Structures are given as structure tokens and as C-alpha cells.
Amino acid sequence: MQTFTQRFANPTQFMGLSARLLPWVAGLAAAIIAYGLYLAFFVAPPDYLHGEIARIMFVHVPSAWMAMACYALIAVSAFGLLVFRHPLADVSAKAAAPIGAAFTFLALFTGSLWGKPAWGTYWVWDARLTSVLILFFLYLGLIALRSSIEDETLASKLTAILALVGIVMLPIIKFSVDWANTLHQPSSVLKLSGPTIHSSILTPLLVMGVGFLVLFIAMHLKAMRNEILRRRVKALQLAEVARAQSGQVTAPAE
Amino acid sequence: MSAFFTLVARDLRLAVRQGGALGTALGFYLVVVAMLPLGLGADLNLLSRIAPGVLWIALLLSALLSLGRVFESDYEDGSLDVLATGPLPLELVAAAKALAHWISTSVPLALLAPVLGILLNLELSAYPALVATMLIGTPAVSFIGAIGAALTLTARRGGLLIALLVLPLYVPTLVFGIAAISAMLGPDEVAPPLLILTAISLGAVVLGPLAAAAALRTQMQ
Numbered sequence: 272m273q274t275f276t277q278r279f280a281n282p283t284q285f286m287g288l289s290a291r292l293l294p295w296v297a298g299l300a301a302a303i304i305a306y307g308l309y310l311a312f313f314v315a316p317p318d319y320l321h322g323e324i325a326r327i328m329f330v331h332v333p334s335a336w337m338a339m340a341c342y343a344l345i346a347v348s349a350f351g352l353l354v355f356r357h358p359l360a361d362v363s364a365k366a367a368a369p370i371g372a373a374f375t376f377l378a379l380f381t382g383s384l385w386g387k388p389a390w391g392t393y394w395v396w397d398a399r400l401t402s403v404l405i406l407f408f409l410y411l412g413l414i415a416l417r418s419s420i421e422d423e424t425l426a427s428k429l430t431a432i433l434a435l436v437g438i439v440m441l442p443i444i445k446f447s448v449d450w451a452n453t454l455h456q457p458s459s460v461l462k463l464s465g466p467t468i469h470s471s472i473l474t475p476l477l478v479m480g481v482g483f484l485v486l487f488i489a490m491h492l493k494a495m496r497n498e499i500l501r502r503r504v505k506a507l508q509l510a511e512v513a514r515a516q517s518g519q520v521t522a523p524a525e
Numbered sequence: 526m527s528a529f530f531t532l533v534a535r536d537l538r539l540a541v542r543q544g545g546a547l548g549t550a551l552g553f554y555l556v557v558v559a560m561l562p563l564g565l566g567a568d569l570n571l572l573s574r575i576a577p578g579v580l581w582i583a584l585l586l587s588a589l590l591s592l593g594r595v596f597e598s599d600y601e602d603g604s605l606d607v608l609a610t611g612p613l614p615l616e617l618v619a620a621a622k623a624l625a626h627w628i629s630t631s632v633p634l635a636l637l638a639p640v641l642g643i644l645l646n647l648e649l650s651a652y653p654a655l656v657a658t659m660l661i662g663t664p665a666v667s668f669i670g671a672i673g674a675a676l677t678l679t680a681r682r683g684g685l686l687i688a689l690l691v692l693p694l695y696v697p698t699l700v701f702g703i704a705a706i707s708a709m710l711g712p713d714e715v716a717p718p719l720l721i722l723t724a725i726s727l728g729a730v731v732l733g734p735l736a737a738a739a740a741l742r743t744q745m746q
Binding site for chain 1: 672676677679680681682686689690692693694696697700701704718721725728732736739740743744
């Protein structure tokens with residue numbers, strides 16, 4: 272009896288399943304985001320304080336959620352690689368890093384655009400902004416470390432170690448940055464006492480959140496497929512070179 | 526345990542006799558701090574206000590410079606392989622090397638900080654606080670740095686890469702180091718930031734060698 276993850280350990284099975292899933296997931300992402308954008312622009316009322324500009328929230332907040340979720344996925348993949356030696360774990364970690372960095376950048380960029388009219392400045396050294404910026408640096412570190420090591424197996428293991436160190440350090444970094452007083456509003460969706468924002472804004476926000484999640488899954492599947500194909504091409508090229516070399520060596524002997 | 530201290534003593538002896546490395550780090554520290562008033566203008570009030578932060582950040586950069594050689598020379602001449610096959614677990618080897626780095630580089634940098642404080646017009650009353658927080662916080666600098674040094678051992682562009690990997694991880698040390706200094710000089714309670722800084726250092730002493738040894742083991746196979 273194979274477990275769910277064991278069945279995916281075979282890249283060929285993964286390729287088959289992901290090829291069938293991908294169009295549906297991508298279509299679903301487009302549909303949910305389209306519906307979310309409709310709700311965001313036509314149903315949600317403008318903010319009483321910030322006016323129309325507050326609608327940037329419907330991109331900003333889901334991006335920030337995905338920025339964090341993606342790092343968690345990388346850490347889980349790193350654990351899967353180092354502990355269970357799952358063959359697809361490294362493909363998953365490698366494919367997720369640039370996507371996570373992009374979501375983090377999107378969260379910072381939209382937040383900066385929102386900050387100008389709301390706070391009067393593009394950037395403040397507030398606790399949440401700073402910790403997201405440092406999360407962005409951690410993503411850059413993962414990508415840079417991987418790209419500067421030639422041997423791919425070695426690069427994947429070292430990047431996995433760095434990802435695990437990062438996930439241990441992240442709460443401490445977050446806590447240390449929170450030490451300073453904060454200008455950014457505290458989290459108002461994920462609370463034990465229930466959300467503190469009105470449902471006319473909360474519903475589009477959650478729809479966009481689900482849309483971004485499905486979008487992330489679609490992009491991650493596509494990136495993983497690309498990575499597997501890239502590795503196959505490389506293996507074929509290496510086999511070709513090896514064949515050509517053995518041909519050259521044996522040719523003079525004939 | 527005697528093997529551990531033998532290794533620390535060997536690394537310290539190498540650091541002293543090879544020379545150059547410590548002098549370079551101290552010189553770098555001096556030059557960076559001396560460049561700042563030139564860039565910011567010679568307003569003494571401003572300088573004395575930002576002095577603790579400047580001294581801390583320059584210390585992090587100077588320590589980073591010397592992190593590369595924590596494992597590098599031993600890896601190149603093969604002694605790291607000998608150490609790995611020896612009786613000491615690789616975790617303790619990494620811990621010994623990080624400890625030697627702390628004693629040979631971080632402590633001298635922390636002790637030099639008050640001298641540089643004079644250049645920045647730092648109040649004399651702040652010196653004990655400055656050196657105390659640096660001595661408490663720098664184990665985190667050396668032991669977290671050892672992770673970066675181990676990860677970039679075989680990488681190209683190791684020197685720049687190590688800064689990119691390690692500097693974000695230094696954020697808690699920096700924040701609480703500064704918070705402890707300002708608490709000592711101001712009306713705030715001193716104990717919380719100082720205790721948290723100690724906790725970060727102790728945590729780094731545990732986490733650093735584990736992660737560094739995992740990285741070394743991967744690269745020596």
C-alpha cells in the first residue's frame with residue numbers, strides 16, 4: 272500500500288497527473304480571481320478613510336499571505352528532502368523560491384503604493400514592513416545560494432539546510448522586529464475573537480485569498496514540470512556527450 | 526572534551542601565528558567607522574546619538590569579513606577531513622571553530638568598540654553598556670556566522686554570498702543589542718532586552734553547530 276506522497280515520488284506519475292490537473296487548476300484560478308476582482312471593484316464599498324485606494328488591499332493582503340505560505344512550503348519541502356529523501360521535494364523547493372520571492376515583492380510593492388496616500392510616505396520602518404522585507408532577503412539568499420553551487424545535488428541539500436535555519440529564525444526575527452512600536456494596523460482577519468472587518472470587504476478579500484492560493488498551486492505545478500523537463504533534457508544531453516566521447520575513443524582502434 | 530579544547534587552542538594559535546586576519550578585521554572596523562562622519566557630516570550631537578547602532582553594524586560587517594576562513598583553510602588543506610574522521614563529532618568540531626572565531630575576532634572587535642566610540646563622540650557613561658551588550662551578543666554573530674561559512678564552503682563568490690545569507694539572520698541580535706544599550710542609558714527596564722539577547726546567543730550556540738555540521742557533512746562526502 273503506497274501512501275499519497277510515495278505515489279508522487281515517481282516523476283513520471285507526477286508528470287502524468289500534473290498534466291491532467293494543470294489546465295483545470297489554472298482555469299479555476301482565473302475564474303476565482305476574476306470573481307474576486309469583480310467583488311473588489313463593484314461590490315465592496317470604498318473605505319471611509321482611505322477612499323478608493325483601499326481597494327489595493329485585495330491584492331496586497333493575499334500576496335502577503337502567499338509570501339508566508341510559500342516559505343512554509345519551501346521549509347516542508349526542505350524537510351522532505353533531508354529526512355525522507357523524497358525525489359520531488361527538491362524540485363518543489365526550487366520551483367517555489369522564485370514564486371515566493373515574487374509574491375513577497377508584490378506585497379511590498381503594493382503596500383508601498385498604498386502607503387503613500389495612507390501614511391504620506393512610500394516606506395516606513397514599521398515592524399510588519401521590515402519583517403516582510405527580511406523575508407524577501409531570505410528568499411534572495413535561497414536563490415543566490417542555489418545558483419552559486421555548481422553541483423545540483425549539493426546545491427539542493429545546502430539550500431534545504433538554509434531553508435530550515437530560516438524557518439527557525441523567522442519567528443525570532445518577527446518577534447525582534449515587533450519589539451519596536453508598530454504603525455501598520457494589526458492583523459484583523461485571523462483573530463480568535465473573529466474578524467474585525469465588515470463582511471462586504473471580508474468576502475472579496477477571502478475570495479481573492481483563495482484565488483491567489485489556487486494561482487500559486489497552478490504556477491508551482493507548472494514550475495515543477497518545467498524543472499523536471501529541464502533535468503531530463505540535461506540528462507539526455509549528458510548521455511549524448513558520453514556516447515559521442517566513447518565513439519571518439521573507440522574510433523581510432525577500428 | 527579535551528579534544529574539543531585542543532581544537533579551540535589550535536585554531537587560536539593558528540589565528541595568532543598566521544596573523545593578518547585579526548588585524549584586517551580591526552582595520553576594517555576602524556575604517557568603516559571613520560568613513561561615517563565623512564559621509565554624514567561632522568555634527569557631534571547626531572554622531573553621539575547614532576553611535577551605538579553604527580558601532581554594532583560595523584562590528585557585524587567586520588566579523589562577516591573574517592567568517593570565510595572559519596572552515597576554508599582547513600577544507601582546502603584536508604585537515605577538515607581528518608577532523609571529521611577523528612573522535613570528535615562534526616557538530617563539536619564546528620562548535621570549536623565558531624568558539625575560536627568568537628575569541629579571536631568578535632571579542633577583540635567588541636573591545637575595540639569604545640576606542641571607536643571616541644571618534645563618534647559617544648558618552649563615556651555608555652561604554653560599559655556598549656561593551657557588555659557586545660560581549661553578550663557576539664556569540665550569536667560567530668555561531669550563526671559559522672552556518673553561513675559552512676554553507677558557502679564550496680560556493681563560487683563565497684564572500685559576498687555569506688553576507689547575503691547571514692546578515693538577515695543577524696537582525697534579532699542587532700535589534701536587542703541596540704535595545705539593551707538604550708535601556709541601560711535611558712529610563713527603560715534593562716533586564717528584558719538583555720535577557721532576550723542572552724537567549725538569542727545561547728540559542729545560536731546550539732543551532733549554529735548543528736546546521737553547520739549538516740552543511741559540512743554534505744560537502745565532504
